[in-house]
Amino acid sequence: MTNVLVCIKRVPDVSGEVLLTEDGMSVDARHVGFTVSPHEECAVELATQVADATGGSATVLTLGPSDGVEQLRSALAVGCSSGVLVEADTDRFGPADVAAAIADVVRAREAAGDSVDLVLLGNDAADTGDFQVPVRLAYALDRPVLTNISSCEVDADRVIARGDGPDGTEIFEVPLPAVVAVLEGGVTPRYPSITGRMKAKKAPIDIQTPTVEPRGSGRVRLRVPPPRSGTVEVLGQGADAAPAVVDLLVKIGVVSA
Amino acid sequence: MIIVLVEANADGLTLFSREALTFARALGDRAGHAVQAVVFDEPTDAIRQQLGEQGVALAHHPDDPRLSDYAGASWAAAAVDVVRSSAAEIVLASGTPRGNEILAHIAARLDVRMAANVVQVESTDPLVVTRQVVGGAALEDMRLDDPIAVLSVAGHACDPQAASVAMTTEVATVSPTLDERDLVTRVMQVEQTQAEDTSALTGARVVVGAGRGAGGAEGFTDLLELTELLGGALGVSRVVTSLGWRPHSEQVGQTGSRIAPDLYIPCGISGAIQHWAGCQSAKTILAINTDPEAPMVTRAHYAVIGDLHEVVPAINKELRSRRTG
Numbered sequence: 107m108t109n110v111l112v113c114i115k116r117v118p119d120v121s122g123e124v125l126l127t128e129d130g131m132s133v134d135a136r137h138v139g140f141t142v143s144p145h146e147e148c149a150v151e152l153a154t155q156v157a158d159a160t161g162g163s164a165t166v167l168t169l170g171p172s173d174g175v176e177q178l179r180s181a182l183a184v185g186c187s188s189g190v191l192v193e194a195d196t197d198r199f200g201p202a203d204v205a206a207a208i209a210d211v212v213r214a215r216e217a218a219g220d221s222v223d224l225v226l227l228g229n230d231a232a233d234t235g236d237f238q239v240p241v242r243l244a245y246a247l248d249r250p251v252l253t254n255i256s257s258c259e260v261d262a263d264r265v266i267a268r269g270d271g272p273d274g275t276e277i278f279e280v281p282l283p284a285v286v287a288v289l290e291g292g293v294t295p296r297y298p299s300i301t302g303r304m305k306a307k308k309a310p311i312d313i314q315t316p317t318v319e320p321r322g323s324g325r326v327r328l329r330v331p332p333p334r335s336g337t338v339e340v341l342g343q344g345a346d347a348a349p350a351v352v353d354l355l356v357k358i359g360v361v362s363a
Numbered sequence: 364m365i366i367v368l369v370e371a372n373a374d375g376l377t378l379f380s381r382e383a384l385t386f387a388r389a390l391g392d393r394a395g396h397a398v399q400a401v402v403f404d405e406p407t408d409a410i411r412q413q414l415g416e417q418g419v420a421l422a423h424h425p426d427d428p429r430l431s432d433y434a435g436a437s438w439a440a441a442a443v444d445v446v447r448s449s450a451a452e453i454v455l456a457s458g459t460p461r462g463n464e465i466l467a468h469i470a471a472r473l474d475v476r477m478a479a480n481v482v483q484v485e486s487t488d489p490l491v492v493t494r495q496v497v498g499g500a501a502l503e504d505m506r507l508d509d510p511i512a513v514l515s516v517a518g519h520a521c522d523p524q525a526a527s528v529a530m531t532t533e534v535a536t537v538s539p540t541l542d543e544r545d546l547v548t549r550v551m552q553v554e555q556t557q558a559e560d561t562s563a564l565t566g567a568r569v570v571v572g573a574g575r576g577a578g579g580a581e582g583f584t585d586l587l588e589l590t591e592l593l594g595g596a597l598g599v600s601r602v603v604t605s606l607g608w609r610p611h612s613e614q615v616g617q618t619g620s621r622i623a624p625d626l627y628i629p630c631g632i633s634g635a636i637q638h639w640a641g642c643q644s645a646k647t648i649l650a651i652n653t654d655p656e657a658p659m660v661t662r663a664h665y666a667v668i669g670d671l672h673e674v675v676p677a678i679n680k681e682l683r684s685r686r687t688g
Contacts, residue, residue, distance in 0.1 A: 121635045124500040133497060144601070144618050200476070230463075230479070232617070234503075235496050237458075237479040237515070241435070241467035250548045253435065253467075254460040270561075270612070271433070272372065272461070277552040289460075290618050291604070291611035324476050326491055326504040334662060340655070344669035345677035351649070352681045354665060358647055360569050360593055360626050361682065 108162040108260045108282070111215075112153035112226040113208060114146040114181060115196075116174040117233040123330075130327040132197055133233060142177050145228030147295040149288040153226050154185030154296075156260050162223070163187050167211060169204055170196045175311060182306035183298035189311040200323035201234070205242035207316040212247055222283065224265060229253055229287045234323070240287035251285040252278050256292025268292065364449055365396045367419075368403075368442055368456035368465060375409040378566050379457035381523035383516045384417040386481075387455055388526060394487040396452060399423065401445050402534070403430060403438055411532045418526030423449070425539045433461070434549035439468030441539035446473070448537075451511065453490075455481075458515035466513050475509035480517040498617035498640035518565070519623035519644035561612050561620050569595030570624045572615065572642070573603060576631015576652070576671050580608040585675040586630060592682045598622060600629075600638045616641035630671040634659025651675065 118135035125134040142150075150166065157164035166181040167190040168174040178189035192207050199207070212222045225247075230237045237253075244251030258267035260282070267278045267286055298306070341350040355361040367387045369380040376384075387398045400414055400422040414422050425441035442465060446454055454469055456462035458480045470477035478492050482502070485491040490507045495517050507514065564570065571590040577583055583597070590597045598615035599608070615622055617640040627645035632638060634650075634657055642648070650663035651674050660666045667674050 118497075120497060120500060121637070124497055124636070126501070133501065202471075202474075202476070233497050235479055235494075235498070236477070237463040238467035238470060238477050241464070242471045245468075245471040250436070250544070252548055253464045270460075271550065271553065272370070272562075273553050273555070275554040276433075276550045277554065278548060279551050280548055291614075324478075324506040324508070326485075326506055328496070329493075329502045329504065330500075331502055336664070338650075338661060338663050338666050340666050340668060341649075342667055344667075345673045347667040347669065347674060348677035348681040351667060351674075351678050352685060354649065355593070355626070355682075358626055360595075361685075 108156050108160040108223045109221050110153040110156050110162065110164045110224045110226060111167055111212065111222045112149050112164060112181070112186065113167045114142045114150065114177055114228070115231045115233070116140050116168060116170050116177045117143065117231060126328050126330060130329065131325065132328070140173070140176065142180070143228050143230075143232035144290040145230065145288055148290045148293050149226040149228050150181045150184060150186065151293045151295040152258055152288060155293070156224060156258070157185070160260050165190060167192065167208065169194050169199065169207055169316070178311055179306045180298070182309040183302040184296050185302070188309055191311055191313045192316050193313060194316050198322060199320045201236040201238045202242050203318055203320040203322070205239050205246050206318045208243050209246035210317060211314065224260065224282060225285045227285070227287050229289045240285055244285040247283075247285070249283050249285050250280045251287070252280060253287040255286050255288050258286055364451040365391050365398045365453040365455065366401060366442070366446055366449065366451040367398060368401045368454070368462065369414075370457070370459065370461060371402070371404040371410055372562070375407070376413045377457070377562075378523065379459055379462075379518050381413065381417065382519065382521055383455060383457040384414070384419065385523045386516045386521050388418050389521070390453070390484050390487070393484065394490075399449060401425070401442050403441070406534045411534065414532040415530045416525045417523075418528065418530055419532050420530045422532050422534050424534050424536050426536045427539055427541060429541055429546055430539070432549040432551075434546055435461070435464040435468050436545035436548055437541055439465045439472060440541055440545050441537070443469055443472050444539050445537060446511065453512045453514070455514045455516060458517050463515050466515050470513040473511050473513070475511050475513055476507055477513040477515075478505050478507055479515050481514045482517050482520040495640070498636050499643055500636045500640065518621040564596045564598055564613065564615070565620050565622055567596035567622065567624050569593045569626045570598045570615070570622050570628070570645070571595055572598045572600070572627060572629035572632050573609075574600040574629065574632030574638075575602045577603065577608065578672070582672070583609070585672065585679060588679050589628070589675050592679060595624070598642070600632045600635075629659050629663075630675060632659050633657045634662060
């Protein structure tokens, strides 16, 4: 029976141009929707799989604004059974602060008799891309941590995890409790069913306020990189453009004349 | 002192590690720091020569059989020993999966900030770095004012360049203090059979890209022929791997590989941020797309407006006919 805590982050769903707030300290998300990163969708899927396979539970946690309930409900619709919202201004929280706040939640649950055997997270957040919350969380909890993991399963008191390394697929076996950071590519996140959505509406969400005094991320400002100068040169339309394309390949030097 | 953690393969230092060494040297020149390296692999003659070309006079080699199987925690423990004994002010590595993992362990152990995917140095006193966020669609200036600065260099943030004065690199073997607890996360087994090598993609001179416009798993024949005719590698957008048309190892983008070829030919790729994050370092981009307003087309240097299933076979035919003359 493995109790899994999976951590997700509400991020702006930017697919085109990024706009910044006037003070340059945040992404202006007024005109876009919100989502979680593909890594985290896979972490939620793995949390559900582990909970199902072991007869345990999957709890989903997010740290951020109250609107993060939307992302919690999405995870609750695909198999997580309860949610935790740690309500905080993410702009004031650096990765070490986020890790400390999650560690507090884990310790409080364990003190109350609810074990947290496996913590799953995405490898990096889609917006801040810090690549360190899972590792810092593991240090805060004094637990082993794996990152860059594509798939994992629990066998008795160990987690067996796989990830792509420089020489092939690497296999790890780590004793529980542990922290695992997930990369997309190993599992396919399921779509929510109608009953899943109904359950998600009624699932309990525990709203908490962090006691961590944040040190911040060190952000000075955000900037949008300057667009590439120059305009695109259209070589032609359809198949007729082929000779012009090959001329260009010769000019660049990737094809010899 | 700047300490650079380098990675190697059978050919010597990886391209990403040579980029990180060049980045470190430029930072060191500005801030008045020498650059030293930490080499976990056996420091072969080839590695020593490459370090020398990068102006590195001293390389530390943690020598302990327990480090032969990779574990982020144990390699970080060994690196922290070097950082402390050499009184380093800055620790950096390339922002590869292992690079970011080891640096995160080091930052946690030293209780200092870490900046991931740095592309340039804004100022050295105080140290303010610019790094990629939102998958490279935005940049963040971040202050690293702890006693030790930890940062990873974004892949292809700079080209590797030899130092004006080459060094003869001395290798200092160090015996790290390792805790048994740092070894529990070591790699237990490597399955070569399922290995999907991404280095051919990340280091390719020419990459042919394919997106939703490929139309299906069977829609890659012409694209693969073009890839072969150009001696390049195939890279695909996230939608292609999500739909199961091609393996995840071929994905270019925020959650895939970063490429920096001389020429990138994205075919039927609209150019969402997710994908742009991985291909924006390409020196020349030739987009093939039916939509002249697609972001990939407007950001490209060159474009052909048309269906890839008509354009690509025509290019292949033209290449073959010129080849046979």
